[in-house]
Amino acid sequence: MKILSFSLRQARREWRSGELKALAAALAIAAAAMAAVGSFTERVEKALRAGANELLAADLVVASRRIPGADWSEQATARGLETTTTVEFPSVVFAGEASMLVQVKAVAPGYPLRGRLEVSDAPFEAAEPAGGIPASGSVWVDPRLLGELELTVGDSLELGELRFAIDKVIALEPDRASGVFNLAPRVLMNIDRLDAAGLVGTGSRVRYRFLIAGEPAAVADFRAWLDPKLEPGQFFQSIEDTQRQVGSALDRAQRFLSLAALTAVILSGIAIVIAVRQFVNRHLDTVAILRCLGARQRPVMLSFVAQLVWLALPALGLGCVLGYGAQELLVLGMGDLIPEDLPWPGPLPALAAALTGLLALLGYGVPPLLRLKTVPPVRVLNRQLGQPAPTHFLLYLAPVAFSLALILWQARDFKLGLLMAAGIAASLGLLAGAAAVLVRSLKRFSHGRGVAWRFGLANVSKRGAGTLLQIAGIGLGLMVIFLLSVIQTELLRGWRDTLPADTPNFFLINIQPDQVDSTEAFLRNHGIGSQGLFPMAVARLSAINGERPDPDDFDNPRARFRIEGNVNLSWSEELPAANRIIEGEWWGNERDQPLVSLARSWSEVFDLQLGDELSFTVGAEEVTARVASIREVDWDSFQVNFFILLSEGAVGDVPRTYISSLHVPDESFDQVSGLVRMHPNISVLDVGAILKRVRDIIERVSLTVQFVFAFTLLAGVTVLIAALQSGLSERIYEGAVLRTLGGSRRQLRLAVLSEFSLLGGVAGLLSALAANAVGWVLADQVFNIGYEPAWWLLALGLLAGAAGIGLTGLIGSQAVLRTPPVATLRRAA
């Protein structure tokens, strides 16, 4: 038997007769949903990331303690990328007799490659895009520098061996790190005067940043080229390193989008599994006949597998095309919320959708097909004699393992994938258990009542295995749909709630101890919300367990960075809000002891344990303290937070300044400038742009999930229809028998309605329960946000399940009511 040509012929014939259309539709819709949701979420994520890169001033940054490699620029340019370099170091400026410690940043033409540098002609005046970098002989400076040195724009200052004219005031520097409260104000200069000014010599604490921007593929290619060539002290800097809140928001965004895409994949998978099972069941007799007519086992099997593939290729292909079309519509639908230059989706989501569809089809189609192998040909004479052996459960190990791998891959997050897989398994268990109980209890319950009701209930209990599969299929479909609505409402609300309306958008830095009272009074009088003033001391890490740390002992570049740079210390009696102790204890009565509490990331970088001793140099003072606790810090809160918190007993009399975070409504910004006029030494750090970026990410993700929800519903409806269709022909036959025996259409309708409403109600209620449970676990374990159980979903699940499935069943059974019973009975004969 020429399997390929035979199977192709058979596939064509079956297609023409309509037998394959249901399976093809399931495949095409599944592929469309996966491709659309996959490519759409990928595009949104790329757009979010590209937007966030504005806060990095580039798409990729290489931080380095030495001059970037000579060939870096050449290699980047060869890949069509833009590059520029910045050099940052602390220095001192002089203006007449006055001097001040500053943080100089020398920039080359092109800076910033992403985002916008904004300047103004005087402090707190209207800002405008800089449109370039400072000219050779001039500098742009922070407003605070002008205040403290009593200078104005147009004056000059000395920096190194040169004199520079102050040309502009910096209003917004896109890549200024938000987490590090640099006490020294910024001076921005042109890189071409760096040597002449003699500013960068040996021993100076210089940090080079090599900025790259361009096509994502070219950036990735450059990164791959450079990665193995990086030397100690050189590392790629990501948005997560510099803008913690944005990094964390992107991280959550990615998980939300992955989860949304995952629901589409899972629903599509279920639809395919149900459809292919029905295909196989309908072909048991075909196999027996073929075998009876002399076909051998292997070719029959192979011809069925080949038929599935023949069917899958065009159906999946069409689905992918439809999916890409649909995602383009989604993008249009999102309007202004998506930038116009949204990166075009790559072929990967389509390939993934097609491959997933094919593997789901073969993975779950082949084991029951193997069951066809055991169909004895004698089945043609007597169906009772020809029951094929049930599929061995071991045959499902491969597809189940494949599904797990698929979920993990799609989730792109091990924990998220594992929890989703566990959630699905638990939901299936719950649904199957409930179905079993239902089947058993209905046997007793179905006495009495009306005949239609009894017939309907008896059907539920009689079709034991069928009922179980139906409740599991419908329930799992509903569970995933409900989960997506839980994500859309509760989880996203939880995320939004992490940034309440009064989230701080300004930081005040460098408040002197004698300015604390007047600053507090100022804020109070102007009705500006603040979390209070926190003491802060700038220190250097001088010893770990009595030994001076050597940067070269640490492979982690962040450890080196922390040893070489300044660290900010603070102290507090109470554990600050947005902090949680994960190891050790917060100091209670022991606060007079020299103790220190570390943020988890800090303890991990240096591999520090409770009881280790740290020493810091603060000015001329030396502070030594024992690690008493390790904290998880919510860096996303936009509150003042510190890596290192000391007890009162450790601090002594170190020199200190104060810091505060404020929520300033837009219109009262002028009032803050009033505070700076009063105390020119105070620096105002505007994190409004970062806050806006994070809120923007949340809003875009919310909208994306909403769009995806609508689309995923389509895949969900396919699942429900597929699940309902299983056993429909049996019902049609039974309906015909019932009508022959004198059953009225009304009685038949009632029977169908009672059967399907019961199935739908049970499946709906349980799936809503499961969706809530999975949602809660995901909120707590993956997204770290609060979760309010969506109780409304239980009522909705019960009602929508009973009404929706009951009605769909009724519509599906219309054929029974319309067709004269004799026609149905004759066809079955």
Added chain:
Amino acid sequence: MTTPELVLKAEDIGKTVTAPSGSLTILKPTRLTVAAGDSVAIVGPSGSGKTTLIGLLAGLDLPSTGRIWFKGTELTELDEDARAALRSAAVGFVFQSFHLLASLTAKENVMLPMELAEADDAEQRAGEILKRVGLAERADHYPNQLSGGEKQRVAIARAFASSPSILFADEPTGNLDTRTGRQISDLLFELNAQHQTTLLLVTHDERLASRCGRLIRLEAGAIAEDSGRERAAS
């Protein structure tokens, strides 16, 4: 007088199946030979083992005991695939419930066994034989568009399409009214005579059984009467 060639020879074949109540003997050890060109009717009440016997003789199932030879090849020694190959080459079937594939047209159903045997002229031969059974006009119709009698004619066309040397028919008129049943049996015997096919049929229809050269009556899983044996004895 030359001894006619034996198409089928069964030695002590029996069938026992496991039932919830223990093992159940459907067919007691039975001996049987069928000569080429014979037409044999197997009759008996429901549950007497007719269908089991024909299933075993056709190689669709294996006996629990005993051996069967088909044209000198021992069926009971062959695996399912080898028996399938034998069926493909030499055996035709007609069933009570027609067993046409619903997704194929009448012509495609007739082509199917020839396609399985990789015949090149399947379509042409299918067309010819459909014409022969009077269904040329309905070649492109699907089974659900045909009446019971028409379905059985398609099944007969399918059975004869590959020119089998033996034809098994299981209640071929069982689902048809008397008149259609008579037409179908006329067709069956006409083609049988034309193709010189050996015919084994299971039936409740005494009139159909009486048209066969030999009658085997089964009762409670054993041969109660075999006109062929009586004839041989006489």
